Amino acid sequence: MEKRVVFDNRWLPYLLVAPQLLVTFVFFFWPAGQAIYQSAFIPDPFGLKTQFVGLGNFEYLFGNRYYRESFLTTAVFSVLVTVSAMSFALWLAVLADRVIKGSSAYRTLLIWPYAVAPAIAGVLWLFMFNPFTGIIAWMLAQLGYTWNHTLDGGQAMALVVAASAWKQISYNFLFFLAGLQAIPKSVIEAAAIDGASFWRRFWTIVFPLLSPTTFFLLVVNIIYAFFDTFGVIHTITKGGPEQSTTILVYKVFSDGFVGQDLGSSAAQSVILLGLVGVLTVVQFRFIERRVHY
Amino acid sequence: MKKFVAAGVVAALMAGVAPATAATQIDFWHAFTGRLGELLDEQVSKFNESQDEYTVVATNKGNYSETLNAGIAAFRAGEQPDILQVFEVGTATMMGAKGAIKPVYEVMAESGLPFDQSAYLAAVAGYYTTTDGQMLSLPYNSSTPVLYVNRDALEAAGLDPDMDLSTWDKVGTALDALKESGHKCPLTTAWQSWVHLENLSAYHNVPFATKENGFAGVDTELSLNGDVQVKHIDTLGQWAKDGKFIYSGRRNEGGAPFRAGECALFTESSAGYAGVKNEATFDFDIRPLPYWSGVEGAPQNTIIGGASLWVMQGQTEEEYKGVAAFFNFLSSSEIQAKWHQDTGYLPITMAAYEETKASGYYDENPGTDIAIIQMTGKAPTANSKGLRLGSFDQIRGIIDEELEGVWNGSKSAQEALDSAAERGNELLRRFEQANR
Numbered sequence: 001m002e003k004r005v006v007f008d009n010r011w012l013p014y015l016l017v018a019p020q021l022l023v024t025f026v027f028f029f030w031p032a033g034q035a036i037y038q039s040a041f042i043p044d045p046f047g048l049k050t051q052f053v054g055l056g057n058f059e060y061l062f063g064n065r066y067y068r069e070s071f072l073t074t075a076v077f078s079v080l081v082t083v084s085a086m087s088f089a090l091w092l093a094v095l096a097d098r099v100i101k102g103s104s105a106y107r108t109l110l111i112w113p114y115a116v117a118p119a120i121a122g123v124l125w126l127f128m129f130n131p132f133t134g135i136i137a138w139m140l141a142q143l144g145y146t147w148n149h150t151l152d153g154g155q156a157m158a159l160v161v162a163a164s165a166w167k168q169i170s171y172n173f174l175f176f177l178a179g180l181q182a183i184p185k186s187v188i189e190a191a192a193i194d195g196a197s198f199w200r201r202f203w204t205i206v207f208p209l210l211s212p213t214t215f216f217l218l219v220v221n222i223i224y225a226f227f228d229t230f231g232v233i234h235t236i237t238k239g240g241p242e243q244s245t246t247i248l249v250y251k252v253f254s255d256g257f258v259g260q261d262l263g264s265s266a267a268q269s270v271i272l273l274g275l276v277g278v279l280t281v282v283q284f285r286f287i288e289r290r291v292h293y
Numbered sequence: 294m295k296k297f298v299a300a301g302v303v304a305a306l307m308a309g310v311a312p313a314t315a316a317t318q319i320d321f322w323h324a325f326t327g328r329l330g331e332l333l334d335e336q337v338s339k340f341n342e343s344q345d346e347y348t349v350v351a352t353n354k355g356n357y358s359e360t361l362n363a364g365i366a367a368f369r370a371g372e373q374p375d376i377l378q379v380f381e382v383g384t385a386t387m388m389g390a391k392g393a394i395k396p397v398y399e400v401m402a403e404s405g406l407p408f409d410q411s412a413y414l415a416a417v418a419g420y421y422t423t424t425d426g427q428m429l430s431l432p433y434n435s436s437t438p439v440l441y442v443n444r445d446a447l448e449a450a451g452l453d454p455d456m457d458l459s460t461w462d463k464v465g466t467a468l469d470a471l472k473e474s475g476h477k478c479p480l481t482t483a484w485q486s487w488v489h490l491e492n493l494s495a496y497h498n499v500p501f502a503t504k505e506n507g508f509a510g511v512d513t514e515l516s517l518n519g520d521v522q523v524k525h526i527d528t529l530g531q532w533a534k535d536g537k538f539i540y541s542g543r544r545n546e547g548g549a550p551f552r553a554g555e556c557a558l559f560t561e562s563s564a565g566y567a568g569v570k571n572e573a574t575f576d577f578d579i580r581p582l583p584y585w586s587g588v589e590g591a592p593q594n595t596i597i598g599g600a601s602l603w604v605m606q607g608q609t610e611e612e613y614k615g616v617a618a619f620f621n622f623l624s625s626s627e628i629q630a631k632w633h634q635d636t637g638y639l640p641i642t643m644a645a646y647e648e649t650k651a652s653g654y655y656d657e658n659p660g661t662d663i664a665i666i667q668m669t670g671k672a673p674t675a676n677s678k679g680l681r682l683g684s685f686d687q688i689r690g691i692i693d694e695e696l697e698g699v700w701n702g703s704k705s706a707q708e709a710l711d712s713a714a715e716r717g718n719e720l721l722r723r724f725e726q727a728n729r
Contacts, residue, residue: 042723042726042727043727044389044390044727044728045365045386045390045727046365046368046369046390046392046393047368047369048390048391048392048393051726051727051729060723064719066716131541132541132546132549132550132555133549133550148540150540150541150542150543150546150697151540151697151700151701152701238543238690239690240543240690240693240694240697241694241697241698241701242694242695242697242698242703243694254687254690255687257358257362258358258686258687258690259684259686259687259720260365260386260684261684261687261720261723261724261727263727264723
């Protein structure tokens with residue numbers, strides 16, 4: 001039997017969702033609208049004068065080789081962060097799920113990095129990898145490997161990916177662990193009795209049953225890699241060397257707040273907005289089909 | 294309980310008394326923290342105690358970029374401070390904002406206070422004056438690059454620590470000897486674009502940008518890919534390849550290894566003096582920035598880095614009078630001489646320099662006057678007055694990127710500087726468009 005609450009008052013439902021709508025409007029639609037509006041102008045920083053340029057800002061951006069390359073950098077960075085943060089977290093969660101003694105201590109320790117702000121995480125990693133004074137840079141030098149992420153774009157990318165992923169592993173771990181614990185033990189035990197090995201049980205039972213969690217984390221991690229990693233990049237590389245770690249969101253910041261070029265910055269926000277929108281639609285249309293709830 | 298009542302009565306009385314002596318509040322937003330912040334606060338409280346008409350309230354708004362952004366955001370909201378500290382690369386941005394700033398010469402003229410622009414060091418004030426000599430912002434903290442030498446390291450490499458290091462050729466010889474003796478870091482630098490391109494250009498009297506380095510108009514273009522600059526960067530690139538020049542980062546990351554005694558030579562701002570003096574456990578020297586001997590007119594003079602104080606538009610007449618009084622106080626030779634000696638920044642007036650000289654400070658701290666001599670040795674030319682380029686903070690970022698390409702060997706000096714000029718010009722055109 002289906003239970004349904006029916007409101008007699010026609011206005012009450014609207015009233016109840018109004019606060020949420022208001023918040024969405026004030027903090028999302030209004031600024032997004034502003035960005036779209038501003039992207040058609042070149043204003044001076046103080047807002048004293050402004051010029052209408054139509055699509056001029058977009059033309060300027062796409063005519064710039066470094067901006068086009070920034071898309072590729074963003075793609076590489078996001079994929080690396082997402083894949084490494086998720087796979088490592090899943091591996092840890094599987095291990096932690098099997099631990100019997102002292103499991104809560106392990107879990108607590110694994111969750112800690114999530115409490116670290118991105119900028120602080122960046123500084124921590126920078127200390128370890130500082131080409132002059134960092135302990136890991138020193139250890140690598142002992143092994144005969146020269147570490148200098150201020151000059152080597154590949155190393156710089158590896159460092160910002162590691163710092164960003166490290167922070168996100170905790171978050172992913174938490175969800176994966178909860179997901180693992182929600183899988184009925186009886187299914188796994190039945191497979192074990194049938195003689196399925198641990199890996200076979202994992203790939204044929206656990207992983208598919210975990211797919212809602214994995215899908216959720218995929219969306220969250222991509223959004224994280226796109227937007228929240230700004231602090232890590234700002235503290236470690238400032239987008240360098242030679243723009244090799246300038247992801248799209250970092251360029252929005254540096255053009256807007258370092259260069260005071262608000263028109264270009266607004267246009268980039270609009271592009272980013274569209275890109276993330278498309279990405280989310282793709283994820284829900286194509287990947288979600290493969291998710292078993 | 295009784296105490297509380299008593300305290301309440303006192304508070305009420307004080308509150309009642311306060312309006313009678315109400316001083317005009319002058320808001321001053323700055324970017325100094327730590328020791329510099331303390332010294333700034335000291336100046337402010339001295340001024341506040343010296344008179345009772347005005348109270349300057351100094352507030353830190355983060356680093357230079359953050360302070361500038363805070364000022365811009367506040368102006369847009371109509372909440373701007375009276376005084377805003379802006380770093381030298383933000384000069385063109387502030388100048389372009391004619392409706393947002395009130396030029397210092399105007400503030401001083403309206404206040405009726407004595408204001409003699411010729412009392413200021415031309416090489417310092419020149420950065421912040423119009424082409425016809427009117428001061429737009431008050432120079433506050435200014436420094437110029439010099440060469441720091443670890444004498445012990447030279448000696449260990451079998452060199453005479455008093456050897457002549459005035460030209461880059463001679464520095465090259467020293468680097469060869471250091472490298473041969475197995476030294477890990479013969480030369481490093483801070484602020485590569487500022488020292489090795491901006492100052493290099495001024496010092497050799499070649500333009501960094503057209504239109505008098507941007508002083509004569511926003512339709513300026515970078516000319517930092519000239520022969521002198523290419524030769525210099527090419528040499529540094531070669532040194533980097535040979536392990537004689539060690540790149541340590543875009544800002545002053547090179548300071549830590551130099552102060553720890555790991556690097557032998559270090560080009561850095563004269564304001565780095567206090568830090569080196571505090572931490573260095575070795576014998577060190579300050580030398581003038583080296584130059585290329587074959588270049589005509591070299592050495593000209595170096596240019597400054599640092600920040601100046603801008604007065605914002607839209608305040609009351611009374612507040613502007615207070616700003617003028619505060620600026621007058623800051624320019625006094627007593628305050629300037631102390632500031633110069635405490636921080637290593639340049640004094641902004643000739644009188645403060647003379648006073649420091651008379652006090653015997655330079656004899657006790659050899660090398661601290663080199664920056665001033667280097668800047669004031671010759672009258673500034675159109676190429677050595679300073680730089681006034683829009684989006685310059687970002688252009689420096691581009692230059693940094695391109696130079697990194699030279700240091701890691703992926704680009705030649707010519708390629709890197711051509712590309713820096715081309716990319717920088719794109720930003721200059723954006724700035725021109727926004728400030729037409």
